[in-house]
Amino acid sequence: MMIYTKNTRNMVLSVLALVSIGTLMVYSSTALMSMRKYGSGFHYLWSHLFTVCAGAVAMVAMAKLDYRRVRPFIYVLLGISLVMLLLVFVPGIGISANGARRWLKLWPTTFQPSELVKIVMVIFLADYMDRNINRMKDIRFGILIPVGVMLFFQAIIIQQPDFGAVMSLGVLTICLLILGGARIIHIGGLVLFSLPVIYVLLTSSTYRMKRLMCFVDPWKEPFDCGFQLVQSFIAFGKGSLFGVGLGGSRQKLYFLPEVHTDFIFSLIGEELGLIGVVVVIGLFIFFFKKGMDVASKTDDPFSYFLTFGLTMMICIQAIINFSVSTGLMPTKGLPLPFISYGGSALLVNLAAVGILVSISMKNDNTETNAVRYGEVDMSLNNYMRRQR
Amino acid sequence: MSRRRQESLYTKKLWDENPSEIPLKKSRKRAVVLVTAILFAFGVITLRLIGLMVIDHDKLSERAEQQYIREQTLQPQRGVIWDRKMREMAANLEVESLYAVPLKIKDTRHLSRKLAPLIKISSKKLNKTLLKKKQKEFIWLERKMDKAGARKVAEMKDRFSYGGLGFLSEAKRYYPKGYTASHLMGFTNIDNVGISGLELHYDDYLKGEVSSVSVNRDARGRSLSGGIKDPVPGNNLVLTIDEGIQYIVERELAGVMKERKAKAAVAIMMDPATGEILAMANRPTYDPNHAGTFESSARRNRAITDLFEPGSTLKAVLAAAALEERVVALNEVFDVSKGFIVVGGKPVRDVHKSEKLTFQEVMQRSSNVGAVQIGLKLGSSNYYKYLRGFGFGEKSGIDYPGEVKGILRGIDQWSGTSIAALSIGQEIGVTPLQVLRAYAAIANRGAVMKPYIVSDIISPSGEVIKRVSPEIERQVVSAETAETVTDILKMVVEEEGTARKAYIKGNLVAGKTGTAQVFDHKAGRYSRKKFVSSFVGFVPADNPKLALIVVVYEPEGSAYGGVVAAPVFKSIIEHTLAYMDVPMERHENQILLVSETR
Numbered sequence: 001m002m003i004y005t006k007n008t009r010n011m012v013l014s015v016l017a018l019v020s021i022g023t024l025m026v027y028s029s030t031a032l033m034s035m036r037k038y039g040s041g042f043h044y045l046w047s048h049l050f051t052v053c054a055g056a057v058a059m060v061a062m063a064k065l066d067y068r069r070v071r072p073f074i075y076v077l078l079g080i081s082l083v084m085l086l087l088v089f090v091p092g093i094g095i096s097a098n099g100a101r102r103w104l105k106l107w108p109t110t111f112q113p114s115e116l117v118k119i120v121m122v123i124f125l126a127d128y129m130d131r132n133i134n135r136m137k138d139i140r141f142g143i144l145i146p147v148g149v150m151l152f153f154q155a156i157i158i159q160q161p162d163f164g165a166v167m168s169l170g171v172l173t174i175c176l177l178i179l180g181g182a183r184i185i186h187i188g189g190l191v192l193f194s195l196p197v198i199y200v201l202l203t204s205s206t207y208r209m210k211r212l213m214c215f216v217d218p219w220k221e222p223f224d225c226g227f228q229l230v231q232s233f234i235a236f237g238k239g240s241l242f243g244v245g246l247g248g249s250r251q252k253l254y255f256l257p258e259v260h261t262d263f264i265f266s267l268i269g270e271e272l273g274l275i276g277v278v279v280v281i282g283l284f285i286f287f288f289k290k291g292m293d294v295a296s297k298t299d300d301p302f303s304y305f306l307t308f309g310l311t312m313m314i315c316i317q318a319i320i321n322f323s324v325s326t327g328l329m330p331t332k333g334l335p336l337p338f339i340s341y342g343g344s345a346l347l348v349n350l351a352a353v354g355i356l357v358s359i360s361m362k363n364d365n366t367e368t369n370a371v372r373y374g375e376v377d378m379s380l381n382n383y384m385r386r387q388r
Numbered sequence: 389m390s391r392r393r394q395e396s397l398y399t400k401k402l403w404d405e406n407p408s409e410i411p412l413k414k415s416r417k418r419a420v421v422l423v424t425a426i427l428f429a430f431g432v433i434t435l436r437l438i439g440l441m442v443i444d445h446d447k448l449s450e451r452a453e454q455q456y457i458r459e460q461t462l463q464p465q466r467g468v469i470w471d472r473k474m475r476e477m478a479a480n481l482e483v484e485s486l487y488a489v490p491l492k493i494k495d496t497r498h499l500s501r502k503l504a505p506l507i508k509i510s511s512k513k514l515n516k517t518l519l520k521k522k523q524k525e526f527i528w529l530e531r532k533m534d535k536a537g538a539r540k541v542a543e544m545k546d547r548f549s550y551g552g553l554g555f556l557s558e559a560k561r562y563y564p565k566g567y568t569a570s571h572l573m574g575f576t577n578i579d580n581v582g583i584s585g586l587e588l589h590y591d592d593y594l595k596g597e598v599s600s601v602s603v604n605r606d607a608r609g610r611s612l613s614g615g616i617k618d619p620v621p622g623n624n625l626v627l628t629i630d631e632g633i634q635y636i637v638e639r640e641l642a643g644v645m646k647e648r649k650a651k652a653a654v655a656i657m658m659d660p661a662t663g664e665i666l667a668m669a670n671r672p673t674y675d676p677n678h679a680g681t682f683e684s685s686a687r688r689n690r691a692i693t694d695l696f697e698p699g700s701t702l703k704a705v706l707a708a709a710a711l712e713e714r715v716v717a718l719n720e721v722f723d724v725s726k727g728f729i730v731v732g733g734k735p736v737r738d739v740h741k742s743e744k745l746t747f748q749e750v751m752q753r754s755s756n757v758g759a760v761q762i763g764l765k766l767g768s769s770n771y772y773k774y775l776r777g778f779g780f781g782e783k784s785g786i787d788y789p790g791e792v793k794g795i796l797r798g799i800d801q802w803s804g805t806s807i808a809a810l811s812i813g814q815e816i817g818v819t820p821l822q823v824l825r826a827y828a829a830i831a832n833r834g835a836v837m838k839p840y841i842v843s844d845i846i847s848p849s850g851e852v853i854k855r856v857s858p859e860i861e862r863q864v865v866s867a868e869t870a871e872t873v874t875d876i877l878k879m880v881v882e883e884e885g886t887a888r889k890a891y892i893k894g895n896l897v898a899g900k901t902g903t904a905q906v907f908d909h910k911a912g913r914y915s916r917k918k919f920v921s922s923f924v925g926f927v928p929a930d931n932p933k934l935a936l937i938v939v940v941y942e943p944e945g946s947a948y949g950g951v952v953a954a955p956v957f958k959s960i961i962e963h964t965l966a967y968m969d970v971p972m973e974r975h976e977n978q979i980l981l982v983s984e985t986r
Contacts, residue, residue, distance in 0.1 A: 175422055179422065181414055181415060233440055233444070234449075234455075236440040237445050237447065237448020237449055237452070238445075238452050240442065240445045241442065250452070269440075269441060273441065277441075278437075281433065281437075284430070285427070288426060292423060295419070304412060312422070312426070319429045323429075326437060328433065
């Protein structure tokens with residue numbers, strides 16, 4: 001029989017809290033838009049709730065599954081992600097919106113393969129680093145192969161284009177390589193080497209250059225490319241300590257573009273104030289802490305890397321999203337995990353939580369079993385604590 | 389999954405069941421760094437949020453208010469102008485105006501090239517404008533476009549899916565009768581502000597009240613609050629003009645312009661009893677719907693703004709003055725056999741030589757020599773008094789902008805020849821309206837009326853705000869004198885008179901011709917080729933209902949008022965009487981004017 005501990009439960013509860021806040025804010029941000037577009041204020045809300053349910057199913061399924069069984073199929077998963085990524089470019093199957101091709105038609109909804117790539121990449125790296133744990137110091141195994149895989153996927157994703165996904169994938173990979181034992185000097189070299197590449201990428205396109213300039217000083221052209229950021233600032237500024245009240249936002253009345261997806265954090269700021277955003281950040285930190293707790297209890301590298309990777313995947317996306325909406329990072333389209341409207345990300349993130357739960361429960365059960373059968377030396381203290 | 393495969397999976401040992409402790413130890417150390425980095429990032433974000441939400445709160449909130457509230461002006465409907473039978477003379481049309489939001493336009497070059505031919509400006513200029521106003525949220529590109537043009541632009545906008553272009557509905561002033569009464573109407577500028585004619589004079593009444601309200605709005609400019617005060621529409625005008633008569637007058641003027649190749653022509657019709665203007669027309673003319681495309685000379689209301697020397701028409705004023713002052717008797721005889729008379733060293737000549745003429749005959753035949761003799765008998769100061777009395781040298785006070793008072797020198801500035809010149813209608817500058825008004829006074833038993841064009845001002849809800857009633861300025865001569873002068877004027881259009889061409893069957897006309905030479909300022913003397921022909925009179929003579937003046941400037945060929953202007957007068961009156969359902973019966977000196985009791 002599987003049992004779960006307080007730690008697992010708390011992690012799930014923090015996710016549940018975030019999803020609840022998200023659902024509330026998705027409704028708040030879309031009610032009017034939905035009313036004008038579909039004649040009912042609930043169109044987006046129902047769609048979001050559907051995804052939440054699907055995500056919950058995925059989470060439970062992942063929690064019940066022994067995550068280690070995924071390992072033999074990792075290359076299959078990579079292959080599936082690759083095919084899906086490429087299918088996006090096939091007319092008829094791929095869907096484009098706002099000048100980007102990111103979605104696959106998947107009746108009755110759509111799916112964004114770049115979200116799948118993130119989690120598959122984490123699993124792949126965890127598996128890869130575990131198998132090559134003694135060779136990570138070698139630049140070939142520590143850097144060239146994993147970064148090669150990363151660049152391969154990034155190269156495809158950038159065609160969509162989805163800079164948010166490219167960026168989070170990059171940061172995630174580098175964090176995992178640091179963790180996996182690659183030489184710091186190699187990683188430093190990699191970063192140094194990538195700087196001129198990024199510079200060339202930026203300056204080669206006047207469009208991207210302009211976006212960057214607008215990020216540096218959005219007030220210079222508050223109606224042009226600085227518009228989104230300025231509107232986000234205004235939303236936060238209006239929120240002050242306690243916010244204007246739930247549903248009271250005026251920034252969501254088309255002033256703040258992408259208010260239900262990439263800029264939902266600004267809406268939380270406006271409606272719920274500093275209190276609201278600190279609670280959201282706090283929940284993410286709490287989730288992070290719980291993820292780290294799970295990691296600290298794992299004793300095999302694959303589980304460890306996987307736990308760390310999945311927790312980081314979610315938190316890094318949150319950090320990028322926060323930074324973008326507060327003007328600390330250039331504008332990138334990236335949803336806020338658990339909160340933003342947007343099916344694929346929510347589904348994938350909840351599935352990731354499911355894997356974390358699975359790992360956590362395995363830990364708990366190993367410990368419990370160990371204690372029960374006396375196979376592993378467990379400290380009495382731990383045992384006593386659990387009994388209380 | 390089969391049992392065998394499951395076993396093989398586990399036996400393959402894809403992962404180490406007893407992981408080495410050393411690498412993970414290192415990983416856990418490194419994890420501390422990463423965890424710290426993540427927490428640090430969360431910390432930085434929190435600080436940033438405090439900065440935005442607490443420190444910048446006031447600044448950003450103010451900024452927010454600025455963008456939520458937009459001062460919106462709602463343009464009122466301009467008042468409608470009706471003729472006396474409530475026919476629409478000026479109305480409003482909903483038309484589309486094209487605007488641009490330059491900062492939303494990405495490729496100004498492409499847009500300029502495609503758009504320019506449709507809105508009649510060069511693509512270079514359009515591109516320049518768009519680039520110059522790049523930061524602007526709103527500029528007009530083309531105001532009040534016609535339907536076809538607006539449709540073309542809309543089609544192009546859809547085809548290239550341009551953002552940053554849009555249409556706004558605006559009310560455009562529209563004159564359904566076009567050229568008819570265009571000088572009276574005047575016109576408005578693109579912002580519906582009256583800039584000439586009645587549109588200018590009554591602008592305060594017509595324009596209505598702009599309502600300026602602060603509206604809460606969303607980013608797409610939709611207003612959110614419901615209770616917006618509607619702008620107050622302008623008041624409507626009812627004119628004394630009758631569009632039917634106006635049309636007749638316009639048509640006849642056009643005819644004489646063509647026939648005589650004249651430089652210009654004016655006709656005014658007035659109800660002598662009230663001073664109501666029934667028609668007022670000018671040639672050359674213009675269409676107020678496209679006022680900008682006409683020269684300013686075509687837009688001038690010469691009837692009120694242009695001076696001419698009246699010539700013989702002024703002799704009626706002389707006659708009235710002489711009779712009122714009793715310096716002459718009706719049958720007094722004047723010797724005009726010499727054919728000229730010298731006053732102050734300058735001769736005045738007659739056109740047709742006669743022997744002896746009675747006072748009445750002097751008028752009937754328009755003898756210059758006789759008139760001068762009457763003038764001399766009357767004396768300068770008396771004549772001046774009556775000239776002023778009949779309204780010369782002063783504005784008539786008509787409700788129309790730009791009226792001139794004419795030139796009538798004060799008596800102290802008169803030279804020795806002035807009395808002679810004035811007796812035959814020279815040395816004086818008058819407007820056609822002034823002459824008509826003087827004749828209307830004779831028709832109206834000596835009472836000088838104030839002419840007017842607008843009879844009622846009606847509020848949008850239909851109540852009368854202002855009703856103009858006829859206004860007597862003064863009684864310039866006695867009723868008897870006026871009647872006597874009328875009798876004399878009747879003779880003018882009879883067999884022996886100068887204006888037989890104005891004789892109308894069944895309805896007796898009283899009137900006088902005028903032929904004045906145009907003073908050539910270059911040569912410093914009267915031109916021998918340029919004349920102003922006029923005819924002024926009223927009908928029916930014994931119970932005058934219509935007073936009309938026709939002035940033809942510089943006709944080619946014959947210049948005599950009796951030849952040029954009198955037929956126009958006759959034609960206008962005949963058609964007007966027919967229009968007014970007055971039966972034209974042959975009846976000795978009997979006027980059958982049945983309808984039209986105003």
